[in-house]
Amino acid sequence: MHKPVLIETSARHIHVTREDLDTLFGEGYRLTPKRDLSQPGQFSCEERVAVVGPSGSFPGVTILGPERPQSQVELSLSDARKIGMHVPVRESGDIAGSPGCRLVGPKGEVTLAEGVIAAKRHIHMTPADAKNYGLRDKQVVQVRYDGEGRALVFGDVVVRVREDFFLAMHIDTDESNAGRVANGASGEILAEC
Amino acid sequence: MHKPVLIETSARHIHVTREDLDTLFGEGYRLTPKRDLSQPGQFSCEERVAVVGPSGSFPGVTILGPERPQSQVELSLSDARKIGMHVPVRESGDIAGSPGCRLVGPKGEVTLAEGVIAAKRHIHMTPADAKNYGLRDKQVVQVRYDGEGRALVFGDVVVRVREDFFLAMHIDTDESNAGRVANGASGEILAEC
Numbered sequence: 071m072h073k074p075v076l077i078e079t080s081a082r083h084i085h086v087t088r089e090d091l092d093t094l095f096g097e098g099y100r101l102t103p104k105r106d107l108s109q110p111g112q113f114s115c116e117e118r119v120a121v122v123g124p125s126g127s128f129p130g131v132t133i134l135g136p137e138r139p140q141s142q143v144e145l146s147l148s149d150a151r152k153i154g155m156h157v158p159v160r161e162s163g164d165i166a167g168s169p170g171c172r173l174v175g176p177k178g179e180v181t182l183a184e185g186v187i188a189a190k191r192h193i194h195m196t197p198a199d200a201k202n203y204g205l206r207d208k209q210v211v212q213v214r215y216d217g218e219g220r221a222l223v224f225g226d227v228v229v230r231v232r233e234d235f236f237l238a239m240h241i242d243t244d245e246s247n248a249g250r251v252a253n254g255a256s257g258e259i260l261a262e263c
Numbered sequence: 264m265h266k267p268v269l270i271e272t273s274a275r276h277i278h279v280t281r282e283d284l285d286t287l288f289g290e291g292y293r294l295t296p297k298r299d300l301s302q303p304g305q306f307s308c309e310e311r312v313a314v315v316g317p318s319g320s321f322p323g324v325t326i327l328g329p330e331r332p333q334s335q336v337e338l339s340l341s342d343a344r345k346i347g348m349h350v351p352v353r354e355s356g357d358i359a360g361s362p363g364c365r366l367v368g369p370k371g372e373v374t375l376a377e378g379v380i381a382a383k384r385h386i387h388m389t390p391a392d393a394k395n396y397g398l399r400d401k402q403v404v405q406v407r408y409d410g411e412g413r414a415l416v417f418g419d420v421v422v423r424v425r426e427d428f429f430l431a432m433h434i435d436t437d438e439s440n441a442g443r444v445a446n447g448a449s450g451e452i453l454a455e456c
Contacts, residue, residue, distance in 0.1 A: 225414030226412055
């Protein structure tokens with residue numbers, strides 16, 4: 071059975087708590103949505119913060135809304151290396167023991183004790199999609215993509231099933247460039263591995 | 264049969280002609296070898312040049328010696344994007360129709376009409392290695408590498424056979440990070456694809 075999946079590339083970004091948003095942008099500040107993301111309720115914001123590592127920084131990193139229970143910085147491994155950080159490959163939200171960094175906003179700074187990760191590649195889907203494809207939540211699959219001169223099979227791809235998800239695979243910029251993944255491209259889910 | 268191959272990551276670098284070296288560093292300048300590379304006769308140099316693209320530059324890009332018949336700039340696709348370039352994925356030396364850029368050295372500048380590429384992943388091996396592995400020059404194979412949380416199968420890997428080659432696969436920094444490839448890591452050649 072053919073199991074296509076849209077592949078979307080996530081550039082470096084951060085998620086912030088209500089409290090950190092207060093510190094960075096001022097008490098009660100409200101994020102300004104700029105563009106809706108494919109996952110319902112998620113959006114990129116006009117606001118930017120600096121992410122500061124031990125040997126470098128990125129001055130204008132996008133915030134993705136809405137606010138979350140934990141602040142989290144998602145970098146590619148190329149990004150992390152550039153600012154002197156060694157970060158683990160983790161699923162979003164799984165930040166225990168990951169390194170921290172400094173965030174600098176227009177009204178204040180936050181020092182995160184942990185929360186800097188490289189995102190583990192994953193596929194969002196609804197229970198109906200999962201049933202259709204014969205997959206289940208947390209299953210690990212492979213996805214094939216035949217980018218121009220750079221065909222790849224991504225292993226270690228985690229399936230995440232939720233009623234309000236939209237069927238899409240998320241990879242970071244290193245992964246996207248390694249496979250020369252085109253905008254709006256579709257990969258093929260192969261099998262459990 | 265088990266077909267292991269050392270995986271080496273190439274960061275951005277340039278190769279220069281004798282003529283361009285004269286322009287960049289002065290007439291008759293001799294490159295200063297810094298470190299021998301795995302391929303016999305190839306070496307990284309102390310000398311650095313700036314690679315200038317339409318919307319950015321890299322100030323200190325390593326030269327790999329010895330001189331070559333054509334100057335060539337090898338960037339990752341992340342690098343290329345950063346300086347505003349769209350470059351093809353090509354085998355080394357196959358630069359026809361690729362974009363150019365400006366190179367700036369301590370004594371002068373060179374404007375390349377073409378020569379900026381992302382390297383196509385490839386494996387160097389001797390005829391004896393090829394015979395041992397049942398492979399041939401220009402064959403396209405897959406290589407599996409199980410990086411921590413980022414297992415990958417690289418497709419479109421070109422086998423290059425020459426008497427003076429050393430058995431090693433070369434990938435760029437995007438590819439290395441996409442697979443969390445460790446220094447000194449070994450991949451497994453799977454099959455023709």
